[in-house]
Amino acid sequence: MAPPNARVLKAFRAMKDLGIAEEVTKPVLKKLLKVYDKNWELIEEENYRALVDAIFDTQESEEAEKKKTDDPRRVEALEEENQVDDDSIRPLKRLRLKNQENQASPSMISPGPSSGVAMLKKPKVEADEVGLAEADPQHQMQLVTTPQKTNSETLRTGTHSVPEQRITRSRAKQPVTSQSLTVQEKSVPPQTAPVNESCPDVTKETPLNSISSPMRLRARGKTPQSAQKENISISERSSGGTKMQKPMADGGNVFLTKQKIRSNLALIKPKDEPTDDISQSEVPVANPDPLAQGNSASGKTCTAAPDGQQLVVPQSADQTAQDNDIAVSTAEKRIPCKTVEVLEKSIEDIEVASTALGEVKISVSCKSAIGRPDFHMPSLDDVIRTVEAQCLRSYKSLDPNFSLKKLMKDMCESFLELGTSSSNELQENINVNPDIGMLESNTELDSANATDRQVVPLNAPIYITCDPEMALPEVPSLPPPCSGVADIVQLDAGNKNQCIVNLEREIDNLDHSNSQSIVVFQNQQSTEETKFVDDVYDIAKGHERVVISFANDVNSECPPSFRYIPRNVVFQNAYVNFSLARIGESGCGTCSDNCLLSLTPCACSHETGGDYAYTLEGLVKEELLDECISMNRDPKKHCLYYCKECPLERSKNDGILDACKGHLVRKFIKECWWKCGCSKQCGNRVVQRGISRKLQVFMTPGGKGWGLRTLEDLPKGAFVCEYVGEVLTNAELYDRVSERESLNNHSHSYPVLLDADWGSERVLKDEEALCLDATDYGNVARFINHRCFDSTMVEIPVEVETPDHHYYHLAFFTSRKVKALEELTWDYGIDFDDHEHPVKAFRCRCGSKFCRNIKRSSRSRSAAARKVTG
Numbered sequence: 001m002a003p004p005n006a007r008v009l010k011a012f013r014a015m016k017d018l019g020i021a022e023e024v025t026k027p028v029l030k031k032l033l034k035v036y037d038k039n040w041e042l043i044e045e046e047n048y049r050a051l052v053d054a055i056f057d058t059q060e061s062e063e064a065e066k067k068k069t070d071d072p073r074r075v076e077a078l079e080e081e082n083q084v085d086d087d088s089i090r091p092l093k094r095l096r097l098k099n100q101e102n103q104a105s106p107s108m109i110s111p112g113p114s115s116g117v118a119m120l121k122k123p124k125v126e127a128d129e130v131g132l133a134e135a136d137p138q139h140q141m142q143l144v145t146t147p148q149k150t151n152s153e154t155l156r157t158g159t160h161s162v163p164e165q166r167i168t169r170s171r172a173k174q175p176v177t178s179q180s181l182t183v184q185e186k187s188v189p190p191q192t193a194p195v196n197e198s199c200p201d202v203t204k205e206t207p208l209n210s211i212s213s214p215m216r217l218r219a220r221g222k223t224p225q226s227a228q229k230e231n232i233s234i235s236e237r238s239s240g241g242t243k244m245q246k247p248m249a250d251g252g253n254v255f256l257t258k259q260k261i262r263s264n265l266a267l268i269k270p271k272d273e274p275t276d277d278i279s280q281s282e283v284p285v286a287n288p289d290p291l292a293q294g295n296s297a298s299g300k301t302c303t304a305a306p307d308g309q310q311l312v313v314p315q316s317a318d319q320t321a322q323d324n325d326i327a328v329s330t331a332e333k334r335i336p337c338k339t340v341e342v343l344e345k346s347i348e349d350i351e352v353a354s355t356a357l358g359e360v361k362i363s364v365s366c367k368s369a370i371g372r373p374d375f376h377m378p379s380l381d382d383v384i385r386t387v388e389a390q391c392l393r394s395y396k397s398l399d400p401n402f403s404l405k406k407l408m409k410d411m412c413e414s415f416l417e418l419g420t421s422s423s424n425e426l427q428e429n430i431n432v433n434p435d436i437g438m439l440e441s442n443t444e445l446d447s448a449n450a451t452d453r454q455v456v457p458l459n460a461p462i463y464i465t466c467d468p469e470m471a472l473p474e475v476p477s478l479p480p481p482c483s484g485v486a487d488i489v490q491l492d493a494g495n496k497n498q499c500i501v502n503l504e505r506e507i508d509n510l511d512h513s514n515s516q517s518i519v520v521f522q523n524q525q526s527t528e529e530t531k532f533v534d535d536v537y538d539i540a541k542g543h544e545r546v547v548i549s550f551a552n553d554v555n556s557e558c559p560p561s562f563r564y565i566p567r568n569v570v571f572q573n574a575y576v577n578f579s580l581a582r583i584g585e586s587g588c589g590t591c592s593d594n595c596l597l598s599l600t601p602c603a604c605s606h607e608t609g610g611d612y613a614y615t616l617e618g619l620v621k622e623e624l625l626d627e628c629i630s631m632n633r634d635p636k637k638h639c640l641y642y643c644k645e646c647p648l649e650r651s652k653n654d655g656i657l658d659a660c661k662g663h664l665v666r667k668f669i670k671e672c673w674w675k676c677g678c679s680k681q682c683g684n685r686v687v688q689r690g691i692s693r694k695l696q697v698f699m700t701p702g703g704k705g706w707g708l709r710t711l712e713d714l715p716k717g718a719f720v721c722e723y724v725g726e727v728l729t730n731a732e733l734y735d736r737v738s739e740r741e742s743l744n745n746h747s748h749s750y751p752v753l754l755d756a757d758w759g760s761e762r763v764l765k766d767e768e769a770l771c772l773d774a775t776d777y778g779n780v781a782r783f784i785n786h787r788c789f790d791s792t793m794v795e796i797p798v799e800v801e802t803p804d805h806h807y808y809h810l811a812f813f814t815s816r817k818v819k820a821l822e823e824l825t826w827d828y829g830i831d832f833d834d835h836e837h838p839v840k841a842f843r844c845r846c847g848s849k850f851c852r853n854i855k856r857s858s859r860s861r862s863a864a865a866r867k868v869t870g
């Protein structure tokens with residue numbers, strides 16, 4: 001059997017999101033494809049509205065059919081009922097028609113490749129044959145309220161109940177390209193000799209094959225310099241136990257975060273609703289309505305729904321006109337009825353209707369989107385996530401004045417925001433300049449601190465903020481969707497008001513108004529001064545697309561104070577070398593829309609052997625993932641690259657040139673970026689879109705301190721988060737660590753060495769090599785605990801901006817299916833037997849049966865390792 005095509009899978013997924021099973025979707029989709037002459041655009045429009053309608057219609061007619069056969073006496077009654085059904089199940093169609101009437105320009109009718117009108121006409125007729133509604137332009141969103149639970153409650157309450165998974169992702173491989181999934185590895189250069197005969201050959205032609213050393217700094221407690229030479233990973237410098245600062249008891253901060261988000265999002269406020277129009281003060285509802293309080297007889301009409309329900313249709317002048325256009329049968333069936341009046345006015349943009357099957361459809365019409373050329377359709381998931389995040393912040397303690405209308409309005413706003421933000425959208429918007437976010441949202445102390453030490457994220461629109469007093473209007477505007485450049489602007493510590501702007505940026509600005517800049521500030525402030533205000537309800541303080549809650553069922557500690565940054569920031573001397581010109585070298589101007597769907601892989605994929613790392617579901621392909629897992633678990637078993645005159649050995653400078661110890665051939669992911677012609681939604685952009693999973697920081701019961709867990713089931717290969725921190729040189733890190741030690745500061749430090757420039761042929765000096773320090777500035781990844789061997793996540797280097805391997809993102813992906821509430825762990829790669837390390841490694845409490853810290857015979861240890869890696 002041929003594998004289902006990607007669009008079919010997408011449609012199944014979209015329906016699943018609405019609680020509709022694949023078996024139900026399948027026959028209807030088939031029928032619909034026939035009716036629409038395989039015109040997918042029409043089916044996919046508006047989040048598969050046509051498909052949803054068709055499914056409901058089919059279900060209803062099946063139901064009616066069943067009733068008929070069950071009870072022949074009811075046939076007649078049902079025939080009547082079905083007529084009425086026609087009305088009750090068509091409120092969405094009615095709304096669509098209304099909106100079409102309202103459309104100022106045909107461009108808003110989601111035209112297909114040719115004429116929008118033509119595209120809509122044909123299916124309109126045919127759709128009616130199968131009970132389908134017309135496809136609607138982008139201005140409405142509908143929710144199908146079914147008895148399904150969502151897991152938002154879990155987030156709000158911070159309880160540990162296992163949430164229901166809303167989206168079940170298929171791990172089936174997608175026929176994206178005809179190329180193999182494996183990253184190509186070519187023949188060995190003459191001076192090399194692979195140890196392992198079974199390993200694919202390697203060559204120096206691709207970065208994969210060039211000299212590389214393990215990415216992680218293994219925790220042997222060496223200084224960064226020595227550690228780097230020894231290819232070790234995470235530097236564990238804390239000898240003390242978990243010591244958390246008490247949070248400031250300031251519930252008000254919760255509201256600050258909302259402001260933070262809002263200010264960054266350039267919120268479009270909906271128009272003030274008219275208050276003098278009586279007709280608009282009434283909510284169109286389907287009865288029975290739990291909200292109904294104090295019905296008032298108004299001049300409204302309503303349509304009789306089959307099961308005694310009434311659908312109220314607002315009768316403003318133009319609505320009447322629109323309704324008249326709907327269907328004669330609809331108008332005929334209207335009968336005067338009582339409607340529900342609410343205190344707040346103008347909810348004409350929300351309609352509620354029910355079907356004979358008991359589904360309630362809430363239709364939200366965002367009228368302010370009408371006529372906006374910049375509007376695009378956000379996904380329902382994005383809208384829901386955003387609204388959930390807002391609720392968590394705004395409605396954390398519900399007061400007696402809680403208004404559902406407000407909730408709906410918020411929903412509309414979110415819809416509008418998501419729809420109108422540029423396609424650089426949410427990620428950049430939310431992450432816009434943490435400097436500004438910090439200045440706005442933190443205390444005076446913070447503003448003062450901000451002058452001393454400011455950091456700006458890579459890969460995000462960055463404002464040049466030399467001084468908090470510097471006028472914000474001088475800040476460059478947000479970049480438009482497709483391209484941009486990040487340059488480096490260095491600010492001298494002694495002269496805070498002077499920015500040295502990279503000339504290249506100025507030049508690029510001529511062509512790219514959306515240029516980015518990175519500001520690098522000097523001056524470190526001591527941790528003592530770094531008293532950040534904790535927002536205990538959202539660890540991310542609104543900087544991520546999702547809220548990251550925390551839970552502590554173990555003791556009364558609160559998460560430690562640190563400043564949350566969603567993107568890496570450059571500190572002082574670290575030189576992250578990317579510019580538009582250099583990115584041009586990798587030459588990816590060829591791609592468009594979604595690279596994963598294109599027949600010819602774009603240039604970005606060439607960097608990883610001609611194949612993309614991700615499936616259409618956004619998961620890392622299994623083969624690549626398994627290789628990365630295996631490589632991390634047992635590097636020696638993998639392809640080691642041996643060079644004749646090893647630069648690492650030469651750099652030891654002890655007069656004796658030892659034989660090369662071998663370099664690991666690293667696997668990595670190359671994502672598309674601004675320079676690429678594809679859209680922000682391209683499937684080859686996963687890490688750069690940021691965290692999208694529901695995560696929680698929690699106090700581990702086993703004495704490991706805080707940890708990170710998922711609140712939703714995760715499939716294998718899912719992106720969880722990136723390790724975010726300050727980008728430092730190893731030399732800077734060394735200074736920092738020494739300073740902390742000299743201050744007797746035993747709080748945790750969280751540095752990870754980037755195995756910088758593993759593509760180059762020389763050994764980087766400590767002044768060049770890069771690492772990430774998440775001690776003071778970091779993201780949720782700083783809470784990820786270590787687990788020997790069978791950790792739930794694996795780290796993979798991801799290149800986004802840079803064409804070389806000097807700087808990259810360190811991203812965590814699930815190494816297997818992970819159940820909701822399971823801890824997300826990472827194997828730090830610690831050698832617990834390295835007793836030479838000046839800093840003692842922590843006593844591992846990972847609980848893994850393969851724990852390397854448990855003393856056992858070497859035979860049983862290697863048997864354990866074999867069991868895991870094999």
Ligand SMILES: C[S@@+](CC[C@H](N)C(=O)[O-])C[C@H]1O[C@@H](n2cnc3c(N)ncnc32)[C@H](O)[C@@H]1O
Pocket residue numbers: 236238241242703704705706707748750781782783784785786787842843844845846
């Ligand atoms: C990157 S932090 C992880 C978050 C940390 N648990 C916290 O509370 O902030 C690393 C530190 O967590 C603790 N830790 C992580 N994994 C551990 C493990 N398997 N056993 C014991 N302690 C662990 C150690 O103290 C380590 O220095």
